[in-house]
Each structure stands twice: as structure tokens, then as C-alpha cells.
Amino acid sequence: MDRPIPSDIVEQWMTHLRLQRSRARDMIWLIEKGATLHDGRDGHMMHDATQRWLEEQRQVVADVDRLVGLYDGINA
Known part of the structure; x- marks a missing residue:
């Protein structure tokens, strides 16, 4: 289903x-x-969760980089 999304909402998502x-x-x-x-x-403390957190945060960066790339590609 295609429907327009107001640009200000998209900008709020991108800011987030x-x-x-x-x-x-x-x-x-x-x-x-x-x-x-x-x-x-x-x-x-039960156990060290540092490595799990590090991997999760690196995945967040990778996911956002990918989404920002899609956004930039559409707006280029």
C-alpha cells in the first residue's frame, strides 16, 4: 500500500x-x-554482558548506517 508520509515525520524518524x-x-x-x-x-552481578552489549551497539550502528544510506539515496 503506497501512501505519502509527510516529510516532517520522516525527518523526525531520521533524527531519532x-x-x-x-x-x-x-x-x-x-x-x-x-x-x-x-x-x-x-x-x-551475575555475569559479564560487555561483549553482548558491544555486539548489539555495533549492529545498531550498522543498521542505522544502512537506513541512512537508503534515505540519502532516495533524496539524492
Whole structure:
């Protein structure tokens, strides 16, 4: 189903995506500089989740890069 989407809504989506990518890049930087993340329960660390978080944040960056590329391709 094709229907027009107002450009201001698309711009809001793109702004949100770019913000998510920026946050993901910040998290990647923190982890690469030594930050660690742990899963836990009731304030007690259960296991290190750093590698999982790093992979998830790298995937966010890759996904947003792909979507921004599609957007830029349409608007070129």
C-alpha cells in the first residue's frame, strides 16, 4: 500500500535514528576504553554482558548506517 508520509515525520524518524547511532557509538567508545556491563539481579552481578552489549551497539550502528544510506539515496 503506497501512501505519502509527510516529510516532517520522516525527518523526525531520521533524527531519532541518528541519535540512536550516536548513543551506540558512545557506548562502543566507552566499552573500548574499558567500561564493563554486567547482568544482575537484586543489585548482584551475575555475569559479564560487555561483549553482548558491544555486539548489539555495533549492529545498531550498522543498521542505522544502512537506513541512512537508503534515505540519502532516495533524496539524492
